[in-house]
Amino acid sequence: xxxxxxRTFAVGLVQMRCSIDxxxxxxxxxxALREAARRGAQVAxxxxxxxxxxxxxxxxxxxxxxxxxxxxxxxxxxxxxxxxTRMVVVGSIFExxxxxxxxxTAVVLDADGSLRGRYRKMHIPDDPLYYEKYYFTPGDxxxxxxxxxVARVGTLVCWDQWFPEAARLTALKGAEVLFYPTAIGWHxxxxxxxxxxxxxxxxIVQRAHAINNGLFVAAVNRVGHEGPAGxxxxxxGGSFVADPFGRIIARAGREAEEVLIATCDxxxxxxxxxxxxxxxxxxxxxxxPITQRLLDAT
Numbered sequence: 001x002x003x004x005x006x007r008t009f010a011v012g013l014v015q016m017r018c019s020i021d022x023x024x025x026x027x028x029x030x031x032a033l034r035e036a037a038r039r040g041a042q043v044a045x046x047x048x049x050x051x052x053x054x055x056x057x058x059x060x061x062x063x064x065x066x067x068x069x070x071x072x073x074x075x076x077x078x079x080x081x082x083x084x085t086r087m088v089v090v091g092s093i094f095e096x097x098x099x100x101x102x103x104x105t106a107v108v109l110d111a112d113g114s115l116r117g118r119y120r121k122m123h124i125p126d127d128p129l130y131y132e133k134y135y136f137t138p139g140d141x142x143x144x145x146x147x148x149x150v151a152r153v154g155t156l157v158c159w160d161q162w163f164p165e166a167a168r169l170t171a172l173k174g175a176e177v178l179f180y181p182t183a184i185g186w187h188x189x190x191x192x193x194x195x196x197x198x199x200x201x202x203x204i205v206q207r208a209h210a211i212n213n214g215l216f217v218a219a220v221n222r223v224g225h226e227g228p229a230g231x232x233x234x235x236x237g238g239s240f241v242a243d244p245f246g247r248i249i250a251r252a253g254r255e256a257e258e259v260l261i262a263t264c265d266x267x268x269x270x271x272x273x274x275x276x277x278x279x280x281x282x283x284x285x286x287x288x289p290i291t292q293r294l295l296d297a298t
Contacts, residue, residue, distance in 0.1 A: 009150050011177060011216070012041025012087075013260040014050075015239040015252045017224040022051045022066070026074065030081050035259050037085035042111075042150045045090040046078075047222040048158050048183040049104065052094070054226055057129045057233065064135070067096035071115060075107055083113035088148045090155060092181040095120070097137070104136045106155040106181055110148045117146045121157040122166060129187065129233055132159070145173035151266070154178040154215075161206055161219065165290070171213035172279075176266050180206065180219040185235035188225075199236050199254075211246040214273040216264045218242075223255055244272040 014032040018025050029046050036044040049055075051074055055063045068074060074093055082089045088111050095105040095118075104121040120139030124132045143166060145154040154175030160166045161180050170178055184202060186195045203219075210217040223237040240251040241262035250262035273279065289295055 008263050008265045009042045009177075010040045011218050011241055011262050011264055012036030012039070012044035013218055013220040013239045013241065013250075013252070013262075014044060014046050015220060015237055015256075015258045015260065016047060016050060016222060017257055018047075018050060018053050018222055018226070020053060025051050026077055030077060032257075032259050033078075033081050033087070033089060034085060036261065037087045039259065039261050041087060041261055043088035043090070043148065043153060043177070045179045045181060045218060045220050046092060047220050048092045048181040049094055050092055050181075050222065054183045054222075054233065054235075056132045056135055057227055059131050059134045064096075064102060067094045067102050069097075070095050070105060070107060070118060072096075075109065075115060078107075079109050079113035079115070082109045082111060086111045088116075088150045088153065090153065090179050090181065092157065094135075101137050102135055103139060104132065104157055105139075106157050106179070108146050108148065108153055108155060111150065116148055116153075117144060119144050119155040119157070121160060123159045123163055125159045129227075130159075143169040143173060145170055145175035151176045151264070156180055158182045158184060161202065161209075164209065164212065167209035167213055167217075171215055175215055176269060177216040177218060177264055178209065178213075180217070182219055182221040182239075183235065184221055185226075185233040188230065188232070188234055191234065195236070199238055203238065203240065203248075206240075207242045207246040207248070210242040210244055211276075212278060214244040214269055214276065214278065216241065216243055216269070218262070220260075223257060244269050 095103040108116040122139040126133040154170040252258040
């Protein structure tokens with residue numbers, strides 16, 4: 001399969017609210033994907049765990065019933081849209097691998113509807129209202145970039161956003177664009193004091209991944225409040241695409257559902273890496289200690 005170094009491709013991000021009805025969420029996601037295709041998107045991404053509300057706010061064994069196999073109903077529905085629109089689709093699935101083994105998984109469906117591959121979320125958070133360690137087994141497929149009919153696509157998921165090692169290893173696999181399906185928001189009680197700082201840090205760290213690795217980064221979040229009044233989470237939207245220089249080339253708002261479209265030119269990846277050859281100048285002979293938890297200060 002030929003690479004895309006000589007042509008541009010259009011990315012679509014579906015920023016959406018998630019209701020209590022999984023079938024409604026899937027229906028609206030499919031319609032938004034069709035809208036993205038009508039507006040020229042050739043590869044489009046949905047938010048993390050878009051089929052349901054963000055269930056990890058509580059530890060409840062009944063929530064495991066939301067999981068499904070891959071291939072399964074959601075991948076089949078998304079594959080049908082991919083075939084219909086001739087668009088690559090990145091979707092986020094609560095994967096039931098086996099009884100007692102579940103993953104937070106991103107799938108890549110090629111423009112012919114075939115399942116090109118999957119990535120299982122590697123970094124699993126355990127914070128107030130983000131009790132993911134209760135639900136998800138850490139990924140065991142490593143970091144990946146997959147050739148599709150449009151571009152070489154890398155996928156990471158939400159909490160992975162904060163780890164430069166994950167972005168670097170995905171870039172080293174040859175990704176031209178790195179997608180982050182996301183479900184991140186404010187604790188309402190914290191928003192006034194630190195909300196903007198939190199959202200800013202989230203954006204900055206991912207723009208840094210784009211710069212450090214010389215690739216396009218696309219982060220897609222959900223919007224809306226989920227949970228009890230005065231509590232729960234308020235998802236902050238702000239989906240965006242950054243170019244290999246870290247510049248924001250498209251950004252969504254904080255509150256509204258939105259289909260975001262951005263054009264990516266792989267030639268900019270070449271130009272940026274020639275000017276800032278970080279991959280060339282890496283001292284791979286000196287990085288062995290990175291695999292240790294901490295280093296002796298002496």
